[in-house]
Amino acid sequence: MAVYHGPSCKLCRREGHKLMLKGERCKTEKCAMERRPYPPGMRMSRRRRSTSEYNLQLREKQKIKRIYGLMEKQFRLYFRRAAKQEGVTGENLLRMLECRLENVIYRMGFAASRSAARQLLRHNHFLVNNKKVNIPSYQVREGDVVQVKEKSKSLHAIHDSLRTMRDMPEWLDLDKVKLSGKVVRVPDRGAIPVDVQEQLVVELYSK
Numbered sequence: 001m002a003v004y005h006g007p008s009c010k011l012c013r014r015e016g017h018k019l020m021l022k023g024e025r026c027k028t029e030k031c032a033m034e035r036r037p038y039p040p041g042m043r044m045s046r047r048r049r050s051t052s053e054y055n056l057q058l059r060e061k062q063k064i065k066r067i068y069g070l071m072e073k074q075f076r077l078y079f080r081r082a083a084k085q086e087g088v089t090g091e092n093l094l095r096m097l098e099c100r101l102e103n104v105i106y107r108m109g110f111a112a113s114r115s116a117a118r119q120l121l122r123h124n125h126f127l128v129n130n131k132k133v134n135i136p137s138y139q140v141r142e143g144d145v146v147q148v149k150e151k152s153k154s155l156h157a158i159h160d161s162l163r164t165m166r167d168m169p170e171w172l173d174l175d176k177v178k179l180s181g182k183v184v185r186v187p188d189r190g191a192i193p194v195d196v197q198e199q200l201v202v203e204l205y206s207k
Contacts, residue, residue, distance in 0.1 A: 057204035090198030109165030
């Protein structure tokens, strides 16, 4: 699976929006968006941003891709699947992205960022319904239980993340003592705390 390995802060600056790619660091004054709130590159910083319809749609797509850590081919695949489902395509897309296992681990507070969650997953630190799962894109379902493996419960990275945990989405339930969480239900759009306009992405791919 292709993964972006470049500088994360440049992605936030390019989109002009905090994408929370570095966890708690993004909430401090060390955040690049606080120090340099303009697009990377000298020429870019002096040039006015295009406000064309296409550019707005493209930037929104790039923002969603970068928030969830996806490459273009992966994102297109998710969009095609969302378009085939019943309901609103944009909401279907966000729902599938939120139900990725790496995102659920991040939302539960076991990791400081989605990239950190992906790394923990790859190193086999989690179980889903008592079975080992190390695939970041694994789609969780209502009723699924995600827990830290017994041998991994002493990991400092997990406990450090839980101490600085963000607000828990209402569609998830967490037991900090057992280091276990449950998917109470599949989230609707109102329960997905992502500041994006998914309809612009639908319009972009509909051309």
